[in-house]
Amino acid sequence: xxxxxxxxxAPLATGDAAARxxxxxxxxxxxxxxxxxxxxxxxxxxxxxxxxxAQSARLFAEPMAAKREMAIGKLGSNRGYVGLGxxxxxxxxxxxHKEAFNLIWTDDATRPANVWPPLTGFRDVVQGYFHAVLAVxxxxxxxxALDLGLPEDFFADKIxxxxxTLRLLHYPLPAQAAPEGQIGAGAHTDYGNVTLLATDGVAGxxxxxxxxxxxxxxxxxGAFICNIGDCLMRWTNDxxxxxxxxxxxxxxxxxxxxxxxxxxxxxxVSAIPSCVPAGESPRHAPVTTHDYLQQRxxxxxxxxxx
Numbered sequence: 001x002x003x004x005x006x007x008x009x010a011p012l013a014t015g016d017a018a019a020r021x022x023x024x025x026x027x028x029x030x031x032x033x034x035x036x037x038x039x040x041x042x043x044x045x046x047x048x049x050x051x052x053x054a055q056s057a058r059l060f061a062e063p064m065a066a067k068r069e070m071a072i073g074k075l076g077s078n079r080g081y082v083g084l085g086x087x088x089x090x091x092x093x094x095x096x097h098k099e100a101f102n103l104i105w106t107d108d109a110t111r112p113a114n115v116w117p118p119l120t121g122f123r124d125v126v127q128g129y130f131h132a133v134l135a136v137x138x139x140x141x142x143x144x145a146l147d148l149g150l151p152e153d154f155f156a157d158k159i160x161x162x163x164x165t166l167r168l169l170h171y172p173l174p175a176q177a178a179p180e181g182q183i184g185a186g187a188h189t190d191y192g193n194v195t196l197l198a199t200d201g202v203a204g205x206x207x208x209x210x211x212x213x214x215x216x217x218x219x220x221x222g223a224f225i226c227n228i229g230d231c232l233m234r235w236t237n238d239x240x241x242x243x244x245x246x247x248x249x250x251x252x253x254x255x256x257x258x259x260x261x262x263x264x265x266x267x268x269v270s271a272i273p274s275c276v277p278a279g280e281s282p283r284h285a286p287v288t289t290h291d292y293l294q295q296r297x298x299x300x301x302x303x304x305x306x
Contacts, residue, residue: 004207004217004225005030010041012139021146028147031236035243036207036227038220039140039196044132046222049198049257052129055122056168056255059101062117070115072102077112078165078297079104084172090186090246097182097249098171103130105164130166130259133196133224137164137261140194140226148236149274155193155263163192163262163289171204171247171254184247184254190229191296192262192289197225202254208244217245231263231292234284237275265290 007026011019030037060067070080079102085095103114103126116123141155148154171184184204199205205217205225217225233242247254263269267289271282 004034004036004038004215006038006040006220006223008041009039009136009139009143010043012143013043020143020152024143024146027140027143028240031144031147031228031232031240033241034207034209035241036217036225036245038218038223038225039136040220040223042136042224044129044136044224048125048129048132049222051125052168052257053198053200053255055119055125056101056170056257058119059117059122059168060099060170060255062119066117067099067101070101070117075112075115077104078102079112080115088186089188093186094182096185097174098169098184098247100170101168103127103166103168105130105134105162108161126166126168129257130164133166133259134162134164134261136224137194137196137259140196141261144194144232144240148239148272150272158263158267159193159261161264163265163293165260165262167258167260169256169258171250171256173253174249183249187244187246189242189244190227190260191231191293192229192260193232193235194229194261195227196259196261197227198257199225200255202250202252204247204250204254205256206246206248208246214246229260229262230296231269231289234269234287234292235272235275237271238283239275262293263289 011023067081072080082100084099088095142152145152145154199219201219206214228240228242230242233240268286270286276282
């Protein structure tokens, strides 16, 4: 499967068991194939999406000194602002030409609190969007379970304290003196279970085909672009595919909003027995979400440390 399918997931919330299984089969086919799919019928209002984009633009328009006061390097725990050139998602190329702001799931006394920009209305809008998209992610996990022949709630106790991150992203137009080979975001796979991405319609996101070529991801207003991450690929013993993707230099200023839904920190990501053929061993060793993500973050930020 080289095309990226468009799937109406409304039956996951409103349909009967047969309707949910039918949607799950469509999602499963995409997960086994290109590893990406676009969803409509998710229930997050256009007003909420538009308002969150507006708040994102306000944030990135703030003076650099104000943004640096909220830098991840100061706050830790994957919270706060990431400046231009800090990340290198593809460690073999120039650093990414993007800036970002991360907010994490904090509904647990053991998690550090988010730091919110001092912008009127920002917290209410963005926090509301966070929880709405997180609920969509939970329904997608029910679909994954149905497609894999598991109980529909198989993933429920593995994502009820998720290492979920909402990431506001800004890709400014690059300077004329940009480093050779620099693009918006280098080729990479995502780390967790599933990512739900909203875009502003400006092109740039590409997905790598199985033959090594790249295909553009079309922008569908009001839809979420979804892709499988490494943890879910490991859980399914590579039945689902975590596909490399990248963001090219934009032709215009570009914004996007990514929700990364990663499992609970202590969830053991271990091959589901039914996904391992008889007589074979799992392709990946068991690992907790926390340990796996730490390995991946260390590589992403290694350039800054150097």
